[in-house]
Amino acid sequence: GQNIDQPTEMTATEGAIVQINCTYQTSGFNGLFWYQQHAGEAPTFLSYNVLDGLEEKGRFSSFLSRSKGYSYLLLKELQMKDSASYLCAVRDHTGEGYSTLTFGKGTMLLVSP
Amino acid sequence: DGGITQSPKYLFRKEGQNVTLSCEQNLNHDAMYWYRQDPGQGLRLIYYSQIVNDFQKGDIAEGYSVSREKKESFPLTVTSAQKNPTAFYLCASSIGLGQGWTEAFFGQGTRLTVV
Numbered sequence: 001g002q003n004i005d006q007p008t009e010m011t012a013t014e015g016a017i018v019q020i021n022c023t024y025q026t027s028g029f030n031g032l033f034w035y036q037q038h039a040g041e042a043p044t045f046l047s048y049n050v051l052d053g054l055e056e057k058g059r060f061s062s063f064l065s066r067s068k069g070y071s072y073l074l075l076k077e078l079q080m081k082d083s084a085s086y087l088c089a090v091r092d093h094t095g096e097g098y099s100t101l102t103f104g105k106g107t108m109l110l111v112s113p
Numbered sequence: 114d115g116g117i118t119q120s121p122k123y124l125f126r127k128e129g130q131n132v133t134l135s136c137e138q139n140l141n142h143d144a145m146y147w148y149r150q151d152p153g154q155g156l157r158l159i160y161y162s163q164i165v166n167d168f169q170k171g172d173i174a175e176g177y178s179v180s181r182e183k184k185e186s187f188p189l190t191v192t193s194a195q196k197n198p199t200a201f202y203l204c205a206s207s208i209g210l211g212q213g214w215t216e217a218f219f220g221q222g223t224r225l226t227v228v
Contacts, residue, residue: 033216033217040201041221041222042203042219042220042221042222043156043203043219044219045216045217045218048215048216087155087156089156089217098161098163098169099144099163099209100158100161100169100171101146101158101161101205101207101217102158102172103148103155103156103157103158104155105154105155106154106155108153
């Protein structure tokens with residue numbers, strides 16, 4: 001199975017930078033995803049890391065260290081609309097040849113003026 | 114337009130009744146997933162399927178059943194054996210099975226309320 005940990009809540013100010021951490025334990029790691037979810041809506045894809053290092057997409061960046069079982073999502077120039085839950089998800093290959101996608105509990109980010 | 118569709122958006126059922134949630138995708142994806150989300154919680158995996166006529170239990174499969182008779186469709190039945198069925202249900206699909214795994218795309222969800 002998998003164990004994925006993220007902080008429950010974070011607060012930040014409009015225009016600032018915030019880093020949301022995610023640690024995981026898995027036996028057949030095959031990629032880590034970050035999703036954004038606004039209340040009552042479906043998650044939307046933000047970023048994907050399968051190799052170590054930093055992936056940058058506009059205001060959002062995601063980092064992965066496979067040896068440490070660690071990832072973070074970096075949000076720059078925060079806007080009020082970035083207030084949402086951020087979900088870390090790990091793809092894991094099982095021993096029987098299947099691949100699961102397991103989510104953490106999410107980090108609720110509140111951006112204030 | 115390609116996408117993944119769940120219906121209905123809101124569903125009310127009486128306790129003890131089985132109910133089936135629909136999930137259809139026209140993205141030609143092999144892999145499909147069902148998740149449950151409770152208030153303030155993350156997504157928990159109910160069932161997943163990587164190919165037609167094959168599916169696997171996730172972390173919380175008890176009280177649920179699925180079928181995968183067509184590539185496009187992955188319906189979820191919430192049975193009367195599910196002790197606390199009221200939740201937000203999300204269906205997702207992704208490329209997989211040798212084609213290079215990509216991100217999962219989500220439907221808009223079905224909010225099920227059992228009274």
